[in-house]
Amino acid sequence: MRISELGRRAGIPVATIKYYQREGLLPPGVSTAPRRADYGEVHLHRLRLIRTLREVGGLEIERVRRVIAAIDADDVTRHDLFGVTARALEPIPPVDEPPVDVRIARGEVDEFVEQRGWQVRADAASRRELADALVALRRLGRDYGTEIFGPYADAADRMAAWEVRTIPAGVEPGVAVERMVVGTIIFERILNALRRMAQEHHSGEVLSRSSG
Amino acid sequence: MRISELGRRAGIPVATIKYYQREGLLPPGVSTAPRRADYGEVHLHRLRLIRTLREVGGLEIERVRRVIAAIDADDVTRHDLFGVTARALEPIPPVDEPPVDVRIARGEVDEFVEQRGWQVRADAASRRELADALVALRRLGRDYGTEIFGPYADAADRMAAWEVRTIPAGVEPGVAVERMVVGTIIFERILNALRRMAQEHHSGEVLSRSSG
Numbered sequence: 001m002r003i004s005e006l007g008r009r010a011g012i013p014v015a016t017i018k019y020y021q022r023e024g025l026l027p028p029g030v031s032t033a034p035r036r037a038d039y040g041e042v043h044l045h046r047l048r049l050i051r052t053l054r055e056v057g058g059l060e061i062e063r064v065r066r067v068i069a070a071i072d073a074d075d076v077t078r079h080d081l082f083g084v085t086a087r088a089l090e091p092i093p094p095v096d097e098p099p100v101d102v103r104i105a106r107g108e109v110d111e112f113v114e115q116r117g118w119q120v121r122a123d124a125a126s127r128r129e130l131a132d133a134l135v136a137l138r139r140l141g142r143d144y145g146t147e148i149f150g151p152y153a154d155a156a157d158r159m160a161a162w163e164v165r166t167i168p169a170g171v172e173p174g175v176a177v178e179r180m181v182v183g184t185i186i187f188e189r190i191l192n193a194l195r196r197m198a199q200e201h202h203s204g205e206v207l208s209r210s211s212g
Numbered sequence: 213m214r215i216s217e218l219g220r221r222a223g224i225p226v227a228t229i230k231y232y233q234r235e236g237l238l239p240p241g242v243s244t245a246p247r248r249a250d251y252g253e254v255h256l257h258r259l260r261l262i263r264t265l266r267e268v269g270g271l272e273i274e275r276v277r278r279v280i281a282a283i284d285a286d287d288v289t290r291h292d293l294f295g296v297t298a299r300a301l302e303p304i305p306p307v308d309e310p311p312v313d314v315r316i317a318r319g320e321v322d323e324f325v326e327q328r329g330w331q332v333r334a335d336a337a338s339r340r341e342l343a344d345a346l347v348a349l350r351r352l353g354r355d356y357g358t359e360i361f362g363p364y365a366d367a368a369d370r371m372a373a374w375e376v377r378t379i380p381a382g383v384e385p386g387v388a389v390e391r392m393v394v395g396t397i398i399f400e401r402i403l404n405a406l407r408r409m410a411q412e413h414h415s416g417e418v419l420s421r422s423s424g
Contacts, residue, residue: 120413193341
């Protein structure tokens with residue numbers, strides 16, 4: 001197909017597609033004449049993936065680049081797969097020395113992860129995010145410890161065990177990375193939307209009872 | 213305290229504090245002299261709340277304004293509380309007519325919510341978000357139905373039932389709204405971080421087994 005049709009089917013302006021090509025996010029089309037190229041389903045799929053990363057995942061272009069690089073890498077062993085994916089999705093760590101309350105919270109999170117028996121990279125962004133959340137709660141006057149994570153960690157554990165089982169064995173690394181990235185981003189949105197629904201439902205029940 | 217100390221303690225530049233005041237997000241300080249005002253713990257708490265909404269929740273200033281308005285409203289009955297909070301946190305709905313596949317997915321989500329027996333507003337943003345996620349998956353070639361929501365809905369249900377029980381009875385509406393907003397935003401981050409940790413842990417286990 002021509003670039004105009006590619007853009008129409010992917011829902012992305014042609015100028016943006018050309019920008020993605022210059023950035024190396026989209027492989028070139030097959031030249032059919034000077035200044036004319038032909039695109040196929042591979043290009044359409046790649047554009048839909050980029051759009052999902054941008055619009056659903058809210059990823060800035062630099063992180064999109066890292067995710068695409070992880071998908072295109074052909075030297076990823078199955079064992080490295082998750083680390084590569086997780087790192088590509090993570091924000092770049094801040095270089096500033098964190099304030100004291102953040103440092104304390106990070107120590108508590110590390111202890112929580114260890115007690116839980118979870119194998120998580122020492123530099124995983126998820127550790128910093130948990131600590132930041134704990135600090136935000138405390139600064140707002142809610143003096144919680146990591147025991148507040150309990151019910152969420154139990155739910156996360158059940159979900160992750162189920163999710164990992166759904167990755168088919170024997171798929172190519174690039175395909176597996178894409179599945180993991182899409183799964184992480186889209187199912188995060190699904191989970192958050194369902195949680196807000198469930199909160200609305202349960203709050204309605206409790207509040208009607210107490211005001212009725 | 214003076215505005216400079218307020219800024220230092222809240223971690224917010226004085227120019228930003230003045231901007232929040234002009235926008236009506238922060239109540240004025242007590243005038244102690246011409247062009248000088250005194251601020252207290254109420255102001256510090258409000259600034260920390262705004263910072264959480266902005267940095268942890270990623271809320272643009274217009275949504276921060278709606279959340280603050282909900283917290284400051286003194287005519288909220290306990291029964292309306294959740295609706296007010298949920299609406300304040302939601303993005304403004306798009307006015308464009310959605311494409312066919314999105315319309316179909318919205319119908320499926322409505323059916324899913326009804327079958328589940330959840331009481332959720334007909335115009336809740338969470339319904340649209342679920343439909344958008346389903347469409348994103350399908351456009352990437354994963355032809356799932358709403359049955360894919362099952363394990364996440366079960367987890368969300370358990371978490372929400374637990375969360376709603378933690379709101380103390382008899383608190384003022386403004387305090388309850390703030391608790392709900394902060395709970396929704398910060399615990400969403402906590403849940404997402406824990407899910408990524410659990411995925412990393414379980415993937416590592418499965419991948420080492422299959423490659424070893």
